[in-house]
Amino acid sequence: MISIRIEQLTKRFGGVTALHGLDLTIASGELFFLLGPSGCGKTTLLRSLAGFYIPEEGTIRFGEEDVTRLAPHKRNTGMMFQSYALWPHMTVAENVAFGLEERKVPKEEIKRRVGEALESVRMGNYGERKPNQLSGGQQQRVALARALVIRPRCLLLDEPLSNLDAKLRLEMRTEIRRVCKEFNLTTVYVTHDQKEALSVSDRMAILDGGRIRQVGSPREVYRRPTCKLVANFIGETDFIDGTLVSLESGRALVETAVGRFEGVLGDAAARPAAGAAVTLSVRPECWTLSAETRPGNVVRGRIGECTYLGETAQYEFQAGPLALKIFELNPRFTEQAGRGELFASAAPEDVVVLTE
Numbered sequence: 001m002i003s004i005r006i007e008q009l010t011k012r013f014g015g016v017t018a019l020h021g022l023d024l025t026i027a028s029g030e031l032f033f034l035l036g037p038s039g040c041g042k043t044t045l046l047r048s049l050a051g052f053y054i055p056e057e058g059t060i061r062f063g064e065e066d067v068t069r070l071a072p073h074k075r076n077t078g079m080m081f082q083s084y085a086l087w088p089h090m091t092v093a094e095n096v097a098f099g100l101e102e103r104k105v106p107k108e109e110i111k112r113r114v115g116e117a118l119e120s121v122r123m124g125n126y127g128e129r130k131p132n133q134l135s136g137g138q139q140q141r142v143a144l145a146r147a148l149v150i151r152p153r154c155l156l157l158d159e160p161l162s163n164l165d166a167k168l169r170l171e172m173r174t175e176i177r178r179v180c181k182e183f184n185l186t187t188v189y190v191t192h193d194q195k196e197a198l199s200v201s202d203r204m205a206i207l208d209g210g211r212i213r214q215v216g217s218p219r220e221v222y223r224r225p226t227c228k229l230v231a232n233f234i235g236e237t238d239f240i241d242g243t244l245v246s247l248e249s250g251r252a253l254v255e256t257a258v259g260r261f262e263g264v265l266g267d268a269a270a271r272p273a274a275g276a277a278v279t280l281s282v283r284p285e286c287w288t289l290s291a292e293t294r295p296g297n298v299v300r301g302r303i304g305e306c307t308y309l310g311e312t313a314q315y316e317f318q319a320g321p322l323a324l325k326i327f328e329l330n331p332r333f334t335e336q337a338g339r340g341e342l343f344a345s346a347a348p349e350d351v352v353v354l355t356e
Contacts, residue, residue, distance in 0.1 A: 001028050001029050001153070001184050001185065001186055002028055002062045002063040002153045002154060002186055003025065003026060003027055003028045003062075003063060003186065004024075004025070004026040004049065004060070004061070004062060004154060004186060004188070005024075005025050005026075005059075005060075005061040006022055006023060006024040006025070006045075006049075006058070006059075006060055006061075007023055007058055007059045007061075008021045008022070008023060008057060008058040008059070009021065009022040009023075009045070009048065009055050009057070009058035009059070009060065010022075010055055010056050010057035010058055011041075011044055011048060011053055011055045011056060011210075012056050017210055018041050018044040018210050019041050019044055019045060019048070019055070019210045020209070020210045020211050021057070021058065022041075022045065022058070022210075022211070022212055023212075024205060024212060024215070026186060026188065026203075027186075028186055029181075029184045029185065029186055030186060030187070030202045030203060031177060031180050031181070031187045031189065031200065031201055031202045032186075032187065032188050032189065032201065032202065032203055032204065032205070033188075033189045033190075033191060033196075033197040033200070033201040033203075033204040033205070034046065034188065034189070034190045034191075034204070034205055034207060035190075035191060035192065035194070035197050035204055035205070035206050035207070035233070035234075036206055036207035036208055036213075036233070037208065037233065038192070040207040040208050040209065040210070041207050041209070041210040041211075042190045042207050043158060043190055044210075045207070046156055046158055046188060046190050048060065049077070049154075049156055049188060050072055050075070050077055050079055050156050051067070051070060051071060051072035051074075051075050051077075052072060054068070054069055055068065062075070062153055062154065063153075075153070076150065076151075076152055076153045077152050077153060077154050077155070077156050078146075078147030078148060078150060078152035078154070078155045078156065078185075079147060079155075079156045079157075079158070080140075080143050080144060080147050080155070080156070080157045080158065080160040081143075081158050081160070082158060082159045082160065082162050082163060083163070084131070084136075084139040084140060084142070084143045084163075085143065086131040086139060086142060086143065086146075087131075088130065088131055088132060089130075090130075090131075091127060091128050091129060091130060092118070092123065092126050092127050092128070092129050092130075092131070092134070092142050093114050093118070093127035093128065095131070095142060095146055096114045096117055096118060096127075096142065096145045096146045096149050097110050097111075097114045097149070098146070099146060099149060099150045100113060100114070100149060100150065103150070113149050113151075114127070114145075114149060115127075116149075117145040117146075117148050117149035118142075118145050120145065120148060120179060120182065120183075121141040121142070121144050121145045121148075121175065121179060122141065122175075123138065123141050123142060123145060126138065126142075135168075136163060136164050136165070136168060137164060137168040137171060137172060140160060140161070140164065140168075140172055141172075141175070143160070144160075144175075144176065144179060148179065148183065148185075152185070153186070154185065154186040154187065154188065155180065155185045155186070155187040155188070156187075156188050157176070157187065157188070157189040157190065158190050159190055159191055159192065160172075160176070160189075161173065161176075161191075161193070161196065162191075162192075162193075169193075169196070173196055173199060173200050176189075176200065177200045189201070194233070194234050194235065197218065197234075198218040198222065198234070199218075201217075201218055202217070203215065203216060203217055203218075204216070204217075204218060204221055206221065206229070206230045206233060206234070208229050213226070213227055213229055213230050214226045214227070214230045221234055222234055222235055222283075223352075224264075224266055224352060225237075225266050225281060225352060225354070226266045226267040226354070227266070227267070227354055227356050228279060228281070228354055228356060231266070231281040231352065231354065235283060236283070236284055236325060237281045237282065237283050237284070238280075238281070238282045238283075238284060238287075238322075238324045238325055239279050239280065239281060240256050240257075240258065240261070240279070240280040240282070240322065241256065241257070241277070241278075241279055241280075242254040242255055242256035242257075242261065242277075242278055242279070242280055243255050243256075243275060243276070243277060243278070244272050244273070244274055244275065244276045244277075244278050244353075244355075245260070245274060246274055247265075247271070247272065247274070250264060250265060250268065251263070251264060251348065252264065252265060252272075252278070252353040254278055254280060254353060256280065257320060257321055257322070258299045258300075258319050258320045258321075258322055259297075259298065259299060261280055261297045261346075261351050262296065262297060262348040262351065263280060263297075263348055263351030263352060263353045264348065264349060264351065264352060264353065265352075265353050265355070266281070266352045266353060266354050266355075267354075267355065270355045272355045276355065278353050278354060278355050279353075279354045279356070280351055280352070280353060280354070281351075281352040281353075281354055282324075282346050282350060282351055282352070283350065284314070284324075284325040284326050284327040285327040285329070286346050286347070286350035286351075287317075287324070287326040287327075287344045287345070287346050288344070288345050288346070289315075289317075289326065289328060289332075289333050289342050289343070289344055290342065290343050290344075290345065291342060291343070292343065293343045294343065294345045296345060296346075296347070296348070297345055297346045297347070297348065297351055298343050298344070298345045299317075299319040299320075299322075299324070299343070299344050299345075300319065300320075300341055300342075300343055301317050301318050301319030301320070301322075301324070301341065301342065301344065302317070302318050302336075302338070302339070302340070302341055302342065303315045303316070303317055303318075303333060303336050303337045303338070303339075303342065304316040304317070304318050304323070304337065304338070305337070306334055306337040308331065308334050311329065311330065312327055312328060312329050312330075312331065313327070313328045313331035313333070313334050314326070314327055314328075315327075315328065315333070315337070317342075317344055319344065324344065326344060
């Protein structure tokens with residue numbers, strides 16, 4: 001179990017800079033996710049940690065050890081890929097044992113550690129089977145056991161669940177978190193699946209264009225995005241353009257085309273001046289519909305399209321020039337689609353003011 005410290009990391013491929021002077025610290029035993037749109041640099045960063053890429057600038061430290069230019073096999077990292085990468089001609093036990101055999105571990109210890117690794121992922125009874133006799137979820141468990149059996153200093157996962165169906169992904173999310181916490185492993189996990197990151201990670205970093213846009217817990221990143229890119233990438237949101245009227249004690253007053261809103265700054269360090277152009281971000285589930293107006297952040301409009309999902313309904317709410325997306329739990333207004341006016345309100349703490 002180690003901490004990982006990345007300082008001013010830059011990686012180029014020809015004339016393209018994939019990582020721009022990244023700084024990041026991952027705590028010992030932390031389950032840390034890297035997210036972002038395609039081509040943002042998350043896999044490049046992971047492969048730099050594994051030693052497959054050598055950066056042009058910057059350093060990578062595992063604990064106090066500088067591993068920036070250390071060969072992959074000397075870093076003692078466990079790696080899981082999108083593909084299971086299991087040898088088809090080997091049994092499950094032989095696949096898991098492969099890394100230990102390469103390290104010249106004694107046979108009796110190999111047998112013991114392979115058994116422990118398979119038990120840890122609940123595959124103890126499958127050691128003699130071949131990979132083609134296993135389901136996708138079982139093969140992924142074997143790949144996880146193979147990564148764990150070498151007792152890595154850290155675990156690196158590159159979209160490991162992308163080839164599984166929805167039900168298996170849910171099952172394996174829980175399993176990966178359980179195993180990582182049970183072994184107290186420092187884990188870096190690349191994914192494009194927001195739900196996966198929100199439900200499994202301790203903290204996450206959102207990357208774009210080879211730069212880190214925001215680092216925080218799932219709740220922090222979802223509830224307080226610091227820029228439009230993060231707000232738009234993690235979950236769904238309504239954006240409302242406006243002009244800052246005033247800022248006092250972290251509360252911002254913003255004038256928009258559909259009225260005046262009070263909200264909180266997404267980036268607490270930002271200090272926009274009155275008159276600055278800003279954007280409001282309001283999550284669809286943060287709106288409350290009512291037949292009567294309320295004080296505070298209220299917009300008047302009508303329900304257009306309505307998608308009824310039983311426990312929830314999703315509305316397109318036409319408010320003047322804006323089409324807002326509103327989610328209602330235990331829906332009461334599905335019959336109002338295309339009918340009279342309603343009022344949608346949001347609490348100030350749910351209105352995030354973005355100042356890019």
